[in-house]
Amino acid sequence: MTSQHPVSSAQRVHIALGERSYEIVIGSGVLDAEASYGGLPRAAHAMIVTNPVVASLYGEVLAQALKGHYPLVHTVVLPDGEAHKTWESLNLIFDALLSNGCDRNTVLFALGGGVVGDMTGFAAASYMRGVPFVQVPTTLLAQVDSSVGGKTAINHPLGKNMIGAFYQPHRVLCDLDVINSLPGRELSAGLAEVIKYGPIADAAFLDWMEANLDALIARDPAALAFAVRRSCEIKAQVVSQDERESGVRAILNFGHTFGHAIEAGMGYGAWLHGEAVGCGMVMAARLSVALGLVDQTFVERLRRLVERAGLPVVAPVLDAQDNVGRYMALMRVDKKAEAGAIRFVVIDSVGHALVRSAPDEMVADVINVSCQV
Amino acid sequence: MTSQHPVSSAQRVHIALGERSYEIVIGSGVLDAEASYGGLPRAAHAMIVTNPVVASLYGEVLAQALKGHYPLVHTVVLPDGEAHKTWESLNLIFDALLSNGCDRNTVLFALGGGVVGDMTGFAAASYMRGVPFVQVPTTLLAQVDSSVGGKTAINHPLGKNMIGAFYQPHRVLCDLDVINSLPGRELSAGLAEVIKYGPIADAAFLDWMEANLDALIARDPAALAFAVRRSCEIKAQVVSQDERESGVRAILNFGHTFGHAIEAGMGYGAWLHGEAVGCGMVMAARLSVALGLVDQTFVERLRRLVERAGLPVVAPVLDAQDNVGRYMALMRVDKKAEAGAIRFVVIDSVGHALVRSAPDEMVADVINVSCQV
Numbered sequence: 001m002t003s004q005h006p007v008s009s010a011q012r013v014h015i016a017l018g019e020r021s022y023e024i025v026i027g028s029g030v031l032d033a034e035a036s037y038g039g040l041p042r043a044a045h046a047m048i049v050t051n052p053v054v055a056s057l058y059g060e061v062l063a064q065a066l067k068g069h070y071p072l073v074h075t076v077v078l079p080d081g082e083a084h085k086t087w088e089s090l091n092l093i094f095d096a097l098l099s100n101g102c103d104r105n106t107v108l109f110a111l112g113g114g115v116v117g118d119m120t121g122f123a124a125a126s127y128m129r130g131v132p133f134v135q136v137p138t139t140l141l142a143q144v145d146s147s148v149g150g151k152t153a154i155n156h157p158l159g160k161n162m163i164g165a166f167y168q169p170h171r172v173l174c175d176l177d178v179i180n181s182l183p184g185r186e187l188s189a190g191l192a193e194v195i196k197y198g199p200i201a202d203a204a205f206l207d208w209m210e211a212n213l214d215a216l217i218a219r220d221p222a223a224l225a226f227a228v229r230r231s232c233e234i235k236a237q238v239v240s241q242d243e244r245e246s247g248v249r250a251i252l253n254f255g256h257t258f259g260h261a262i263e264a265g266m267g268y269g270a271w272l273h274g275e276a277v278g279c280g281m282v283m284a285a286r287l288s289v290a291l292g293l294v295d296q297t298f299v300e301r302l303r304r305l306v307e308r309a310g311l312p313v314v315a316p317v318l319d320a321q322d323n324v325g326r327y328m329a330l331m332r333v334d335k336k337a338e339a340g341a342i343r344f345v346v347i348d349s350v351g352h353a354l355v356r357s358a359p360d361e362m363v364a365d366v367i368n369v370s371c372q373v
Numbered sequence: 374m375t376s377q378h379p380v381s382s383a384q385r386v387h388i389a390l391g392e393r394s395y396e397i398v399i400g401s402g403v404l405d406a407e408a409s410y411g412g413l414p415r416a417a418h419a420m421i422v423t424n425p426v427v428a429s430l431y432g433e434v435l436a437q438a439l440k441g442h443y444p445l446v447h448t449v450v451l452p453d454g455e456a457h458k459t460w461e462s463l464n465l466i467f468d469a470l471l472s473n474g475c476d477r478n479t480v481l482f483a484l485g486g487g488v489v490g491d492m493t494g495f496a497a498a499s500y501m502r503g504v505p506f507v508q509v510p511t512t513l514l515a516q517v518d519s520s521v522g523g524k525t526a527i528n529h530p531l532g533k534n535m536i537g538a539f540y541q542p543h544r545v546l547c548d549l550d551v552i553n554s555l556p557g558r559e560l561s562a563g564l565a566e567v568i569k570y571g572p573i574a575d576a577a578f579l580d581w582m583e584a585n586l587d588a589l590i591a592r593d594p595a596a597l598a599f600a601v602r603r604s605c606e607i608k609a610q611v612v613s614q615d616e617r618e619s620g621v622r623a624i625l626n627f628g629h630t631f632g633h634a635i636e637a638g639m640g641y642g643a644w645l646h647g648e649a650v651g652c653g654m655v656m657a658a659r660l661s662v663a664l665g666l667v668d669q670t671f672v673e674r675l676r677r678l679v680e681r682a683g684l685p686v687v688a689p690v691l692d693a694q695d696n697v698g699r700y701m702a703l704m705r706v707d708k709k710a711e712a713g714a715i716r717f718v719v720i721d722s723v724g725h726a727l728v729r730s731a732p733d734e735m736v737a738d739v740i741n742v743s744c745q746v
Contacts, residue, residue: 164501
């Protein structure tokens with residue numbers, strides 16, 4: 001991969017978190033630009049964590065770039081997919097670190113999508129009680145959401161992302177060129193998280209998305225650059241206000257309570273995370289209407305946009321006997337739940353979200369309608 | 374267990390860490406005193422984590438005390454011993470939390486020694502990315518060292534405490550009555566960490582230990598109360614200066630570099646942690662002499678005190694063919710090692726420690742002498 005654009009065109013979004021502040025570098029050719037790596041912590045060892053597909057595409061580019069900065073550059077390749085976001089995969093990182101004699105200055109580089117980023121981040125948080133790490137997201141979804149903000153985790157058989165840490169990276173490197181190699185299904189999954197930012201935080205960005213969705217699907221570089229930057233800016237604002245999700249940060253989970261139930265109920269990996277979130281946002285929009293917060297036109301508007309992005313808008317039946325009961329049981333183990341009460345992110349006007357509980361019958365109606373539409 | 378002393382006699386040592394500050398409550402009858410639990414975070418669920426022996430001695434007392442504060446009190450019993458400080462045991466805590474529907478307000482109580490405390494702390498750090506926890510140490514070693522300061526971890530086959538977090542408890546409850554139920558070998562192991570504080574930070578406390586060791590072995594309540602309080606005060610001072618061990622905190626590892634090699638080389642659990650640290654301190658004292666920092670009388674003084682405490686002072690042979698090589702290899706994976714160089718805590722005057730590397734031949738001499746004395 002060669003830089004078609006000078007790296008000076010890269011843009012930087014600052015995440016203001018005091019001594020844990022860092023920058024997101026966004027642009028073409030970021031991965032092999034010298035400027036991307038200046039000022040990172042020095043160390044004897046760097047460790048690239050990636051998966052087989054990404055390793056074959058970008059592993060060598062990153063390793064070459066890092067060799068100018070770190071005497072020893074190692075790579076560990078994890079099995080791909082949400083179903084492998086487990087302790088067993090995490091332990092492959094620890095095995096590689098220890099067997100290579102990596103000390104507690106070692107810098108980890110998460111080269112991949114959300115699964116690689118979440119696991120590498122948790123490994124960095126836990127190895128010798130904490131080493132630095134850098135996110136190098138290679139999917140649109142990871143660039144606009146999971147690589148930013150310091151949420152790291154692995155799954156447990158009883159729930160998604162149940163074991164993890166809030167642990168901030170030292171930098172996020174978003175190379176827009178990698179989006180060209182994404183399968184269409186993954187591009188769509190990433191667009192779900194981009195769509196999310198309008199309803200929760202910026203009505204004008206929702207308008208922009210409606211006007212530019214075709215350009216994004218066509219991978220227009222200027223449109224992608226703006227979508228990634230604006231998404232990161234909004235996420236940066238929210239995370240800077242509430243790093244550990246004790247309040248406002250929860251709005252970033254719009255669509256995720258229903259979405260997590262879909263992912264867990266279908267078996268991790270059957271639906272991509274972004275697909276489940278896309279459908280989950282439509283469900284959460286319906287719940288917002290049922291709670292009297294917005295009107296039905298918002299549901300239609302969001303449903304149409306999600307559908308245009310190539311994402312599912314009809315919810316799956318998770319249990320032929322007791323579909324509502326299954327959804328409810330899965331949502332009760334959501335991390336936002338408190339003392340058994342499910343907490344939903346709902347929209348009370350386009351560009352503003354809040355967290356609310358809702359009567360079980362109302363939620364049941366939303367599930368029933370969403371599985372049939 | 375009933376309180377023989379009014380709880381008002383309990384003393385409190387403050388750990389100053391900004392918003393992560395907390396108190397160590399030290400005294401007789403702390404475990405079933407109402408005042409011990411006031412002001413802790415409220416929650417629907419509390420989870421006691423303990424081991425079979427401690428559960429039978431104190432599990433019911435703690436559960437009863439907690440029932441006045443938390444609607445639901447659960448208990449999970451882990452297998453006992455350093456050999457079980459593994460991911461498998463840690464996962465038993467996560468299984469219990471998730472299968473009981475514990476939300477992210479749940480408060481964990483670590484009722485046991487260092488193994489239970491380290492695992493419960495790491496579970497609290499990681500469950501839903503962090504829930505509150507309270508240390509209730511039931512060994513002398515845990516009361517004076519491992520329960521204070523927020524170091525949590527599990528072991529990896531390639532190294533001790535390699536996977537963990539810096540995560541502070543909300544409170545530490547040190548009930549001195551529990552020391553009466555300790556086997557003599559565990560009392561001795563705890564005394565190793567008490568002895569440690571004199572050489573590294575307080576020459577007068579080393580004098581006091583020499584004068585009062587017999588009283589401590591005889592479990593004299595007043596002597597134990599002072600030893601625990603003074604140890605916690607010194608640890609509190611050091612930790613407040615350097616929470617994440619980027620500098621001065623490393624002095625708390627006096628004796629631990631050699632000690633960890635002994636523990637790992639003998640197989641976790643063969644020597645108690647305190648036994649390995651006791652012997653390791655004598656080795657580190659010899660290295661301090663070899664580096665020209667203190668004179669031989671200090672080694673003799675420390676060796677005699679460690680021996681009087683009932684601890685081993687002759688180092689074990691870890692490999693009949695290449696004993697020095699085995700020690701060196703084990704010490705190179707110590708977390709203090711940087712780029713392959715082993716870092717030792719040494720004493721440069723009684724009451725003051727620093728971190729230094731040393732020539733391999735010098736370290737080899739210390740190992741050889743220490744295995745033969």
